[in-house]
Amino acid sequence: MFQVFESGSKISREDYKKRLPELRAELLKTQFALQEQGIPLLIIIAGVEGAGKGEVINRLNSWMDTRYIETNVFRKVTDEEASRPFHWRFWRKMPKAGEIGVFFGSWYTKSIKNLVFGKESTAQFDAHMNQVKSMEQMLVAGGMLIVKFWLHVPEKKQKKRFKKLEKDKRTEWRVTDYDWRYHEHYQQFIKVSQRAIRLTNTADAPWNIIDASQKRYRDIAFMEILLQQMKAALNKNGIKNGTPAPVIPDVHDIAKPKNILDDIDLSPKLFKDEYKEIYDELALEIEFLAWQCYQKNISSVIVFEGWDAAGKGGVIRRLVPALDAKLYRVIQTAAPSKIEKSHHYLWRFWQDLPEDGKITIYDRSWYGRVLVERVEGFAKEEEWNRAFHEINEFEYQLIEHGTIVNKFWLHISSEEQLRRFEERQKVGYKKHKITDDDWRNRDKREAYKTAVHDMVAKTSTEYSPWHIIPANNKNYARITVLEIIRNSMIEALEEGNPDKST
Amino acid sequence: MFQVFESGSKISREDYKKRLPELRAELLKTQFALQEQGIPLLIIIAGVEGAGKGEVINRLNSWMDTRYIETNVFRKVTDEEASRPFHWRFWRKMPKAGEIGVFFGSWYTKSIKNLVFGKESTAQFDAHMNQVKSMEQMLVAGGMLIVKFWLHVPEKKQKKRFKKLEKDKRTEWRVTDYDWRYHEHYQQFIKVSQRAIRLTNTADAPWNIIDASQKRYRDIAFMEILLQQMKAALNKNGIKNGTPAPVIPDVHDIAKPKNILDDIDLSPKLFKDEYKEIYDELALEIEFLAWQCYQKNISSVIVFEGWDAAGKGGVIRRLVPALDAKLYRVIQTAAPSKIEKSHHYLWRFWQDLPEDGKITIYDRSWYGRVLVERVEGFAKEEEWNRAFHEINEFEYQLIEHGTIVNKFWLHISSEEQLRRFEERQKVGYKKHKITDDDWRNRDKREAYKTAVHDMVAKTSTEYSPWHIIPANNKNYARITVLEIIRNSMIEALEEGNPDKST
Incomplete structure (x- = not known):
């Protein structure tokens, strides 16, 4: 924080x-x-x-x-x-x-x-x-x-x-x-x-x-x-x-x-050959580590948030091939359903928590409360304001249980986003990925930036900091995310969970 | 509770x-x-x-x-x-x-x-x-x-x-x-x-x-x-x-x-001779124990609440001769002054907390919040309702510090109260002790009874229960209170404070 x-x-x-x-x-x-x-x-x-x-x-x-x-x-x-x-x-x-x-x-x-x-x-x-x-x-x-x-x-x-x-x-x-x-x-x-x-x-x-x-x-x-x-x-x-x-x-x-995002250097790049080599090695490592975590009953929660078109889906698609299908689930968080709306906003995320040794990947998450719900006014100020503390207490329960919690914000520049939007509209098989909502959100970039800043400031905790990933270059973003995931697994396997042992 | x-x-x-x-x-x-x-x-x-x-x-x-x-x-x-x-x-x-x-x-x-x-x-x-x-x-x-x-x-x-x-x-x-x-x-x-x-x-x-x-x-x-x-x-x-x-x-x-008060047997009596003998011995014991507590840095908070004319003053006057004047203070809690009103209701009681080894006797106390302030409407329902938990947390801080906390409600029947009121009005040197307020409070006995019941139910904790003292007979009440104070000192000296040692 x-x-x-x-x-x-x-x-x-x-x-x-x-x-x-x-x-x-x-x-x-x-x-x-x-x-x-x-x-x-x-x-x-x-x-x-x-x-x-x-x-x-x-x-x-x-x-x-x-x-x-x-x-x-x-x-x-x-x-x-x-x-x-x-x-x-x-x-x-x-x-x-x-x-x-x-x-x-x-x-x-x-x-x-x-x-x-x-x-x-x-x-x-x-x-x-x-x-x-x-x-x-x-x-x-x-x-x-x-x-x-x-x-x-x-x-x-x-x-x-x-x-x-x-x-x-x-x-x-x-x-x-x-x-x-x-x-x-x-x-x-x-x-x-x-x-x-x-x-x-x-x-x-x-x-x-x-x-x-x-x-x-x-x-x-x-x-x-x-x-x-x-x-x-x-x-x-x-x-x-x-x-x-x-x-x-x-x-x-x-x-x-x-704003924290203004400070992020978006220039780092990885070229294809280099990427390929690192990726293959990382994927093997993660596969091995994930099995070790499974054996030691260490579960993982991986949260992806980021700008529209920042490449969340792409990162997830590079991550999951490294994981045995038995070990993970990907949860797509869309607007809440009628039943989800009739519960506390954290309820639906509790349902999908991984059991010991397994991994849940959240493609967007409970952070919607302090991002889209804040910016769009779906939550009142007192509601999203309260949420920072509530989310920290929620995640602490995961940590206390021994779960690894990784949170990523994929960051791209406004120009890069525009480029990707336009590309999506041109390319037939990418067209479904761009909606009017995306354009509307883009207009609210400043409001979102403030929300992201506050989110990172208030929910980066001593046990689970936010990772802001420069994602103008997709290869670089993917490798960076995978490295962080790998390191957190190594750490958890080496040290065990200090909070759980008390 | x-x-x-x-x-x-x-x-x-x-x-x-x-x-x-x-x-x-x-x-x-x-x-x-x-x-x-x-x-x-x-x-x-x-x-x-x-x-x-x-x-x-x-x-x-x-x-x-x-x-x-x-x-x-x-x-x-x-x-x-x-x-x-x-x-x-x-x-x-x-x-x-x-x-x-x-x-x-x-x-x-x-x-x-x-x-x-x-x-x-x-x-x-x-x-x-x-x-x-x-x-x-x-x-x-x-x-x-x-x-x-x-x-x-x-x-x-x-x-x-x-x-x-x-x-x-x-x-x-x-x-x-x-x-x-x-x-x-x-x-x-x-x-x-x-x-x-x-x-x-x-x-x-x-x-x-x-x-x-x-x-x-x-x-x-x-x-x-x-x-x-x-x-x-x-x-x-x-x-x-x-x-x-x-x-x-x-x-x-x-x-x-x-109502808990309906269950209290008010018949116990102690006759003068018997009282005198027990009292003298108790006073000596308490004097000795108070000095021991002083040497071991164990402080005491003693709270007296009770019906008007139940004999709070009389009990306190029997207690203090057993104590060295250097060791105790008696705090009379009247309606809050202007400065007290400009603070949180607990503030004034914090000021007078005893230092280690010493004793503060509160003649009425913070319980006014859930008694007179509740019954008279000086505090809103949400305020006095919140106070039960606040008071428990306050007293826990005393216990945690190693302070002995004793709380007494002196209980007399409505008839006995009436007898004492009338006596006070008749006897010249007692006349100042009876005011219009006392008569007004007497009319609200039922409301006070409910408030006392709730207070005892919600603030009798595992570390500091309420003692309801049958006080129709003054001798009996005085001895009972002194015995409880003596026992709590013996206990504290023997066991130390379990919460403080953690």
């Missing part, structure tokens, strides 16, 4: 200057409105060290009315705090109606550190995260607005920042031994943080992950998201008091992260 | 006959309405063996339209089921829109058995229950109505039923070795079941515990609760579609369980 926020989202100096006065005015106005309505606001700021959490807090205090903001830094537990239940220190500092509490270091910090440094088991960690989830839901039900931020910088950037701070006499004190120790465990922190976010990323109190590589973008995105969520809370509060429709405002364009 | 349902709730043959035709007609009518609105209904039936779960299901199928009811008995896991994620077997049988699915043996059964027989750790059990809670909330958010029943019979009654079935040649096959093994572990099952219910007793999918000792009451209460919850779901659905106020119908009087 973090890779998505490493694209280097940027705001130019001019855009920054142009937006700033208006943004600050709106922030203040909205802060006063919240105050008037007596809504308490809790801002939780977390993220990797070196992302500039402190700087953001300073900015917040200078842009809003500080008289009603209390910033709380939770570092070492005091004696008084240690001798009471863990959450006591936070309850002491809860913002009251109309005020803003900033928690810097929160109920997440301790458990994340404990799991990284082995002082807490995964089961204990999950239990604490469930407690946190429950408590946040309770506070929100009680009328509080909780806005949670996660500031992210990539590993290299972190190192660079620490080094830069150390070089300067005026700032070297800011980099501590702890920071470097943290840096050594960067990957582990990221993995554990993903778990924390997955478990607590509810529709009531969602996480907002921000690419903090560029300070201008970081600060503006932070404030724009805060503004948007304050406005949404005001609108919801209006409804509670009788006003009809809840208009959830969109976040300002300037704050939108660089 | 189960003791509350051992009062022997009964329905007379005449009342049964009188209500039956109307109830059946209403059940059918409401079933059809649910069907028309396309609401799927999931009925989960759990409870102790021998409570007659099968009989209730037969009754359900004969009273409603069976064409739209599918009863699923989940016993042994089949090979097909074992080779997929645990919840697969349930997803296969999910009721679709407009239909009713009955789950007999559900996603609760396996974990409860596993914890009782040591095949699962407490942490794993909690994780599974959290998964279940999450899934139920997801299904309800998706439009499903989930009605959960727990049929309860006391240990002795269970034995009697098994013996009776065994005696009769026609029914002896129904009692298996498993049943007797279950019976041997009755107390353990009850403890684990309480934990399961506590963790999953959400406002979205609350548990309905039924006293199943009398078959007539069991069957009628089951159907009346089902009817009430179907009607509530229809009303809620109406709102979603635009209709204004959500009228939540009350369950029919006939189904209301015998």
